[in-house]
């Protein structure tokens with residue numbers, strides 16, 4: 001069976017973008033792939049995290065993933081720092097990837113901003129750790145949102161370069177799986193920006209744990225334009241906010257943008273917004289309830305992640321040992 005690996009950062013406020021771009025697809029893929037899902041705490045500390053907040057966030061993300069339908073009896077769910085193979089392979093990839101490749105990473109440029117000199121070295125080499133996450137399991141497919149595409153291209157470059165340098169075909173070339181109608185969910189207040197955990201306005205995103213009242217208020221306030229809902233897909237390219245709401249709606253219902261346009265095109269945004277609100281609440285409310293229950297037993301969540309880490313080690317240890325042999329280390 002082909003093997004899936006994907007990861008998510010425990011940096012708080014998982015939102016509808018994470019849910020539609022990643023989590024919902026992770027859940028669906030479980031029936032046709034062997035799946036390994038990782039809470040990437042080592043990525044999280046590339047920007048400073050308060051220790052007590054980080055621990056809480058790791059457990060919260062675990063609860064969100066389980067409540068959303070990650071089946072811990074079949075899929076592997078764990079936190080990255082418990083499995084040392086990620087860090088070991090990342091070092092080898094630090095020595096494989098070229099500085100020129102890392103300089104092209106747009107996410108580093110966005111996150112470091114003007115303060116590049118003050119960004120951590122970890123933030124700079126973060127895509128190498130991401131490649132190590134995937135290749136320590138020789139995963140073949142990686143479900144992600146659109147924003148991770150460039151990092152996956154780098155993963156392929158690293159695998160190719162390693163294979164060429166050591167005259168081997170050891171690493172597979174991973175395939176990104178960017179699925180559904182909401183691969184890049186946008187900020188509710190500004191359709192040109194991605195929905196993100198770090199935006200200062202909470203009204204820019206729907207958090208997975210938001211109450212029904214909050215969801216309703218946020219969708220009501222979501223920016224639109226003064227025209228009716230677009231009635232053809234050609235209109236979407238210059239009506240970013242409308243496109244975003246239609247995309248979210250389509251992804252939640254599991255249908256195409258065109259189907260939503262057929263039902264709502266030419267009508268008023270308030271009708272679309274009311275139905276969209278109901279649809280989001282219907283999807284997220286049961287998840288929110290289950291999250292609360294799971295968080296009542298943090299020891300159990302910790303145990304689930306620990307067990308997952310043991311299973312992850314069984315797969316990644318022989319892979320990384322083999323890499324060390326290929327490189328010429330004594331093992």
Ligand code: TYM
Pocket residue numbers: 005006007008009010017018019020021022040043129130131133134142143144145146147148182183184185186194195196
């Ligand atoms: P992270 O934690 O930023 O996001 C987790 C997943 O959510 C997707 N996503 C979105 N999808 C649609 N619209 C949005 N606005 C949106 N925001 C986030 C992301 O594409 C991602 O799939 N580097 C990764 C984590 C990672 C990883 C890996 C992923 C580490 N190692 C190995 C895959 C394989 C990250 O920071 O994702």
